[in-house]
Amino acid sequence: MADYEKQVMIVGVDESEHSTYALQWTLDRFFAPYAPNCPFKLFIVHAKPSPTSLVGLAGPGAADVLPIVEADLRKIAARLLENAKQLCASKLVTDVVLKVEEGDARNVLCEAVERHHASMLVVGSHGYGAIKRTVLGSVSDYCAHHAHCTVMIVKKPKTKH
DSSP states (O other), X not given: OOSSOXXXXXXXXXXXXXXHHHHHHHIIIIIGGGTTSOSEEEEEEEEEOOHHHHHOSOXXXXXXXXXXXXXXXXXXXXXXXXXXXXXXXXXXXXXXEEEEEESOHHHHHHHHHHHHTOSEEEEEEOOOOHHHHHHHXXXXXXXXXXXXXXXXXXXXXXXXX
């Protein structure tokens, strides 16, 4: 792309099929048709939880478990980014940056938008109902209200049985 800087698009990924679908959907509509001259630079961001947020600080054996949990979280992150990289390569998308940031997905994605001056953030929708969304919180809802860019929430169609 000539003399101008490409716009940045961030796609948040986690280990869910909804996340994979959102990445695939984004690649098919915004990148693959224009590859290799796409007008966007793609950042794929995975928010890795901290081991202490999963284990907690309570209990006498927590310190022994933390390194094991950390190793598992690193393996999950590496696998996610490798799968994302392969998906991008299969669509001939080469202008991509893969990142793992530690923290809560809501904060990590909104901070990534600010840091990279993104014009669009794409997240998948888990399709939670109102009660589950209230209890667990919704990353997509939070980002839609707090990210300083366009937020696209990609919902995976329900499969027919």
